[in-house]
Amino acid sequence: MQAPLAMPRINSRYKNSNRICSRGIKERCIIRSLARVPDQTRNSVAKDMARELGLPFSNSYGYVFKELEECLVPNGIVQESGRKKTKMGPRALQESGIPSFRLTDAGMLVAASLDELELEKRVEMVEKCLASKATANPGEFPFYESVLAWFRSDPKVTLQLIETGVSEFIEGRIAHPIIPLLEEERGHSGRGIDRKGKGRRAG
Secondary structure (H helix, E strand, O other): OOOOOOOOOOOEOOOOOOEEOOOHHHHHHHHHHHHHHEEEEEEHHHHHHHHHOOOOOOOOOHHHHHHHHHHOOOEEEEEEEEEEEOOOOOOOHHHEEEEEEEEEEHHHHHHHHOOOOHHHHHHHHHHHHHHHHHHHHHHHHHHHHHHHHHHHOHHHHHHHHHHHHHHHHHHOOOOOOOHHHHHHHHHOOOOOOOOOOOOOOOO
């Protein structure tokens, strides 16, 4: 029997407190690291976490491995982006390479919802996501262009819609965190959006 999917705790807080829970802090740290520098190995992300949270590297590596394997990758927030060759370790590892990771389109919006990330980087994440969506859907290119123009006109306001979308996405209520932003732009055009999509998660 397959184990249940581990839900992200990015916005989860301790009871009777406004503090983000321990798992949430670590997940946010991983996402920030990949937002600032994509295509990193677990080792590289773990070094960032160790430095930022003041943890021993061995501990931070274990946290990074666990969160990527059990939560962030299965939930469509992070994806493997390639393999980096190495001359260290077992022969099998040398031949297959060390996996590197980057944020998915959905993961970019999750990063954009983190208020501890620099505003310029948050804006960049949304712009990259919209550009990716436009490229993947040529017929919708003018629409995504209008969404991008609207976002650039008032990013602080539209980031609030992104935060709403991320919360609903994490809770499994919508297929992609971009949906509230698209719905707002479409307005009453009559072109509905499938909020749930075909699956639990969308990249």
